[in-house]
Amino acid sequence: MKNIVKEFSKYVSSNIIGMIGVSFYILIDTFFIAKALGSIGLAALNFGIPAFSILHGTGLMLGVGGATRFSISKGDNNKKGNTTFVNALVLGAFFAAIFVIVGLFFAEPLARFLGADDMAVNLTKTYTATILTFAPFSILNNITASFVRNDNAPRLAMTAMLLSSVSNIILDYVLLFVFPLGIFGAAFSTGFSSIVSLLVLSIHFIRKKNTFKIEKCKVHFSYFKDIISLGVSSFITELASAVSLATFNVAILKIEGNVGVAAYGIIANIALVVNAIFVGIAQGVQPLASRFFGQKEKEMLKNVLKCALILTVFVSILMYAVVVIFANPIIDVFNSEGDSVLAVIANYGMKIYFVGFFFAGINIIACSFLSATENYKKAMVISILRSCVLIVPIVLIFGILFKMTGIWLAFGVSELIVSIISIVSINKFNKA
Numbered sequence: 001m002k003n004i005v006k007e008f009s010k011y012v013s014s015n016i017i018g019m020i021g022v023s024f025y026i027l028i029d030t031f032f033i034a035k036a037l038g039s040i041g042l043a044a045l046n047f048g049i050p051a052f053s054i055l056h057g058t059g060l061m062l063g064v065g066g067a068t069r070f071s072i073s074k075g076d077n078n079k080k081g082n083t084t085f086v087n088a089l090v091l092g093a094f095f096a097a098i099f100v101i102v103g104l105f106f107a108e109p110l111a112r113f114l115g116a117d118d119m120a121v122n123l124t125k126t127y128t129a130t131i132l133t134f135a136p137f138s139i140l141n142n143i144t145a146s147f148v149r150n151d152n153a154p155r156l157a158m159t160a161m162l163l164s165s166v167s168n169i170i171l172d173y174v175l176l177f178v179f180p181l182g183i184f185g186a187a188f189s190t191g192f193s194s195i196v197s198l199l200v201l202s203i204h205f206i207r208k209k210n211t212f213k214i215e216k217c218k219v220h221f222s223y224f225k226d227i228i229s230l231g232v233s234s235f236i237t238e239l240a241s242a243v244s245l246a247t248f249n250v251a252i253l254k255i256e257g258n259v260g261v262a263a264y265g266i267i268a269n270i271a272l273v274v275n276a277i278f279v280g281i282a283q284g285v286q287p288l289a290s291r292f293f294g295q296k297e298k299e300m301l302k303n304v305l306k307c308a309l310i311l312t313v314f315v316s317i318l319m320y321a322v323v324v325i326f327a328n329p330i331i332d333v334f335n336s337e338g339d340s341v342l343a344v345i346a347n348y349g350m351k352i353y354f355v356g357f358f359f360a361g362i363n364i365i366a367c368s369f370l371s372a373t374e375n376y377k378k379a380m381v382i383s384i385l386r387s388c389v390l391i392v393p394i395v396l397i398f399g400i401l402f403k404m405t406g407i408w409l410a411f412g413v414s415e416l417i418v419s420i421i422s423i424v425s426i427n428k429f430n431k432a
Contacts (some may be wrong), residue, residue: 012284018161019280044123046265050242057238059142065231067146071290081212087223103132134191164197236383263345282368289372356412359419366422
């Protein structure tokens with residue numbers, strides 16, 4: 001057990017630190033935009049984030065799916081790494097082209113679809129168009145980082161994420177305040193950070209530490225299906241965030257207007273940090289679970305899952321305590337205009353909304369573990385339930401019945417229902 005705890009700590013700590021770095025630059029985006037553009041800028045950012053989440057989720061799907069197959073193949077002493085990597089890249093190019101086309105030609109309809117009203121639509125359009133134009137770099141970065149992480153280099157993947165976050169923060173300041181380019185500057189900074197990450201990841205190849213590479217090989221639908229099947233739960237986890245965010249935005253806009261959306265923007269961005277920690281744990285679990293599954297080490301698999309769930313419960317308690325104790329100072333950081341209505345809405349909502357993460361963490365870990373062990377159908381069911389099947393109707397119904405209190409409760413209620421299914425699925429796997 002000591003050995004597995006040590007290895008678990010190595011993978012998970014690296015991924016948590018890296019994911020916190022990624023979420024931290026989103027917080028800096030929020031802070032700088034709030035300072036530079038006020039509540040309308042904050043609302044526009046909140047309307048645009050679902051587009052970023054779907055782009056990021058697509059990259060994770062291809063990266064995690066491909067890297068999972070790569071890692072399982074290594075466990076089986078099967079040499080399919082290069083073919084899997086090349087097929088993941090081909091799929092990535094296909095999806096990147098779609099995102100770029102949407103960004104260049106359909107940004108305004110997309111902004112409207114995401115809920116932006118006349119006051120926020122131009123800023124939202126600019127943000128989404130810029131973010132989606134960087135899709136080739138973003139998707140390539142996610143694929144490469146996942147393979148490098150599974151190729152015994154989790155710390156390099158962490159370093160890449162951290163340095164890209166630092167570059168984003170620096171560019172944010174320069175392009176929002178030194179050269180006041182508005183929300184375009186914030187979006188450009190986020191997109192460019194993917195290029196920085198790729199440069200860092202290239203060290204893995206320069207040092208010739210890689211056991212996978214680009215080579216002429218078979219590009220086939222069966223590989224595409226395999227990669228997507230193994231990685232789709234990661235995509236749907238991000239889709240859950242996007243759909244949830246968009247649904248909350250529309251429901252809150254009807255009740256409290258753009259001030260309410262801005263208040264939710266603060267909550268949603270803090271939630272991204274907590275969610276990123278759970279995703280970091282999940283990404284750390286994936287290489288270990290895939291390897292032990294490939295080696296048919298059932299007891300080691302159970303130990304990995306046990307460590308992940310214990311850590312998830314601890315993080316949930318710690319994060320909720322931080323949110324409750326420091327709610328007002330956190331809100332004040334982003335409430336640049338000192339809007340008292342925004343502060344009241346955000347304070348009340350934060351304390352209810354974050355209860356949901358006691359259950360969300362379990363669901364995220366369950367999805368990752370089940371996908372990593374080729375139980376992708378169960379992982380997909382959990383992910384789909386989280387993404388839209390439950391959260392959308394619950395938000396809309398609770399909003400009608402209980403107004404803002406109902407909207408804040410909806411996240412926790414939907415995650416609680418899904419967590420029951422997650423626990424049953426994990427128990428069945430352990431008893432098999």
